Amino acid sequence: MKLSKIYLLVIIINVLLVSGCTDVKDYYFNIDKSPEVKIKVYGEWKENNQRDTIKVNKSVEIEYYVTDEDGDAFKSNVGLTLETQYSFYYSELPNEKKYIIGTTTEGLKRFTIVAKDEYGKKGTKSIELMAIKNLAPVAKISVIVVGEREIEVSAENSYDRDKKFGGGIKYYKYDLNGYKFDSYSPIARYKFASGGVKVIKVIVVDNDDVSSEEVSQIVNL
Numbered sequence: 001m002k003l004s005k006i007y008l009l010v011i012i013i014n015v016l017l018v019s020g021c022t023d024v025k026d027y028y029f030n031i032d033k034s035p036e037v038k039i040k041v042y043g044e045w046k047e048n049n050q051r052d053t054i055k056v057n058k059s060v061e062i063e064y065y066v067t068d069e070d071g072d073a074f075k076s077n078v079g080l081t082l083e084t085q086y087s088f089y090y091s092e093l094p095n096e097k098k099y100i101i102g103t104t105t106e107g108l109k110r111f112t113i114v115a116k117d118e119y120g121k122k123g124t125k126s127i128e129l130m131a132i133k134n135l136a137p138v139a140k141i142s143v144i145v146v147g148e149r150e151i152e153v154s155a156e157n158s159y160d161r162d163k164k165f166g167g168g169i170k171y172y173k174y175d176l177n178g179y180k181f182d183s184y185s186p187i188a189r190y191k192f193a194s195g196g197v198k199v200i201k202v203i204v205v206d207n208d209d210v211s212s213e214e215v216s217q218i219v220n221l
Contacts, residue, residue: 035115035123038065042164046127054109055165056130059102066115066123084159103131135161137169139204139212143219150191151200151219158186158204158212168207175201195221 020023026035026076039046040063049073054060064150090101103109112126153174172183177198192198201216 002059002139003193021052030176032123033068036067037113037123037125038067038111039063039111039125039127040065041129046125048156049126049128051111051128051130053164054131055162055167056106056131057102057104058165059100060098060129060165062101062111062127064099064113064125066099068117068156106131106133107182107202112118132162134206134208134210135167136210137138137161137167137204137206137212139202139215141200141202141215141217143200143217145219145221146189147191149193149195150189151198151221152192153188154186156186158202160206162206168208170205170207170209173203173205175199192221193213198219 020077041052041060049178061169072217089103090099090175092099099111101111109131110126112124115123137160138158139155139182141161142154142157144152144154146152153176158169158172162168169186172186172188174181174183174188176188177200179190197218197220199216199218201214203214204212206212
């Protein structure tokens with residue numbers, strides 16, 4: 001009879017311990033807050049599902065930051081794990097809290113980061129990026145008379161519409177009333193042999209070898 005009481009006591013104690021552990025675990029789960037995920041693209045922190053643009057075959061850096069009740073989740077919560085849901089190719093730089101993403105196809109893409117803490121609570125942040133091909137540059141021209149039959153042509157205000165994605169002006173194509181040449185300089189000077197009405201034209205070419213539309217200006221010398 002004594003032996004049975006001992007067994008019964010052990011069973012009761014075990015049940016209480018298990019019940020206690022479950023209650024404690026449930027308690028911490030209930031008071032635990034989901035991690036908060038922030039995503040930065042092009043130097044700006046984005047709202048959830050905020051849309052931006054990405055250029056096909058050009059990589060973009062995504063910076064992320066995760067916080068929990070105590071601040072930086074990577075410092076305070078050793079149980080934190082990250083998941084990604086994506087329609088990009090990407091590489092991860094975990095020590096820098098960054099992803100490098102890119103795409104080879106046009107269209108709307110989504111990148112999602114899910115942070116899960118040690119209690120199973122999740123925080124999610126998504127961004128949408130419209131993948132586009134190269135945008136043609138835009139030529140701007142300004143012509144001033146600097147001397148007798150001499151002009152200065154400036155294309156300094158020309159720009160590449162996808163500069164945000166690494167685009168830029170590669171060189172300039174000048175047509176000075178029939179005298180044509182290419183130059184890496186946005187400024188050109190030229191002295192005509194004779195006066196009169198002259199038509200000055202400029203085309204700019206970007207670093208993807210795409211040309212702008214031609215712009216022109218008439219000057220009377």
